[in-house]
Amino acid sequence: EPEVTQTPSHQVTQMGQEVILRCVPISNHLYFYWYRQILGQKVEFLVSFYNNEISEKSEIFDDQFSVERPDGSNFTLKIRSTKLEDSAMYFCASSKRGPDGYTFGSGTRLTVV
Amino acid sequence: SQQGEEDPQALSIQEGENATMNCSYKTSINNLQWYRQNSGRGLVHLILIRSNEREKHSGRLRVTLDTSKKSSSLLITASRAADTASYFCATGTNTGNQFYFGTGTSLTVIP
Numbered sequence: 001e002p003e004v005t006q007t008p009s010h011q012v013t014q015m016g017q018e019v020i021l022r023c024v025p026i027s028n029h030l031y032f033y034w035y036r037q038i039l040g041q042k043v044e045f046l047v048s049f050y051n052n053e054i055s056e057k058s059e060i061f062d063d064q065f066s067v068e069r070p071d072g073s074n075f076t077l078k079i080r081s082t083k084l085e086d087s088a089m090y091f092c093a094s095s096k097r098g099p100d101g102y103t104f105g106s107g108t109r110l111t112v113v
Numbered sequence: 114s115q116q117g118e119e120d121p122q123a124l125s126i127q128e129g130e131n132a133t134m135n136c137s138y139k140t141s142i143n144n145l146q147w148y149r150q151n152s153g154r155g156l157v158h159l160i161l162i163r164s165n166e167r168e169k170h171s172g173r174l175r176v177t178l179d180t181s182k183k184s185s186s187l188l189i190t191a192s193r194a195a196d197t198a199s200y201f202c203a204t205g206t207n208t209g210n211q212f213y214f215g216t217g218t219s220l221t222v223i224p
Contacts (some may be wrong), residue, residue, distance in 0.1 A: 031210050042157070042213040043201065056209045098160055099144045099205045102212070105131060106155035 002026040004105035006092050009059045011081055021077045022109045023040040028043045029101065034067065036060070037107075043091065049075065052082030082112045117145075117185075117202045117215030125221040132189040134218040136202030137182075144205045145178060146212065147187050149198045156201070159187070194224045 005024040013019050025032050034046040047057040050065055064086075066078045075094075079086055089109050095102040118139040126132055136145070147159040162169045162178045162185065169176050175188040189196055199219050203212035 033211060035214075042216050043203070045211040045213065048209065048211055056211060058211075076209070089153075095210060098210055099146065099212075102146070102161075102210075103158065104156040105150075 002103070004062050004092055004094055006090075006105035008108060009106070010109045010111070012113060013041055015112055016081050019079050019082055019110060021069075021079075021092075021110070023075045023077075023105055024073050025075055025092075025094030026101070027073070027095050029094035031055075031095045031097065031100055032067075032069070033075045033095075035091040035093065035104075036088040037091065038085075038088045044047065046077070050100050075107050079110075082110075084112050086110060087112045117204055117213065119200070119202060119215045119218040121218060122216070123219045123221075125144075125223065128192060128193055128194055128222055128224050129147070132192050132196070132220055132222070134187045134200050134220070136185045136187070136215055138185075138202075138204045138213075138215075139183065141206065142183075142204045143207045145176075145185050146203045146205070147174075147176060147185075148201045148203060148214075150201065150217075151198045159200075161198055189220075192222045194222050195218060196222045 007022045032049040037043045046060045048055045089107045091107045092105040117136045120135045138155045146161045148156045173190045178185045199217045201217045202207050203214045
């Protein structure tokens with residue numbers, strides 16, 4: 001069964017550093033998403049991406065964050081100047097259209113120290 | 114906010130018993146999904162139910178949706194120890210493709 005692949009599974013970074021989280025969505029999917037889950041809390045939507053541009057973003061997704069689809073397969077989330085409160089599990093997801101085939105990756109656990 | 118709330122927050126049952134979890138939400142939805150998450154792991158899609166559907170089954174899972182009450186339930190029958198996990202509902206709307214997750218129910222199935 002097709003999967004959304006995220007790398008790395010765990011990343012530790014110093015506060016103030018930039019991190020890039022990587023995702024390979026399912027190949028025939030057109031919509032891409034990032035969500036995050038702070039430990040013990042609910043999963044929160046960050047951003048959706050379609051046709052090479054952001055289609056929607058939440059209040060969490062401020063200027064510190066950016067997304068990119070640098071080639072035909074990868075979808076990245078960049079966090080500039082990380083803060084301690086950015087420590088969370090970050091999930092990438094993709095879908096063909098709407099909720100159909102909506103698939104989450106296994107997540108990247110980001111720890112900011 | 115469209116975010117759902119699951120009830121109960123925690124549920125502990127004996128293996129073989131049925132587990133019922135409820136989800137309530139606040140605004141109109143297009144669809145609702147249930148996900149499972151083992152501790153510290155990824156989200157596993159369980160079942161999608163659309164707003165024009167009232168009930169769906171998948172194996173030992175049964176999901177109902179009552180749009181008039183803005184609520185959904187997930188029933189796991191004949192539970193197993195391996196069902197121990199957190200279960201989340203996530204609502205989708207007609208505007209945008211993002212999902213709004215609830216706070217989750219932590220299910221413990223005792224062997």
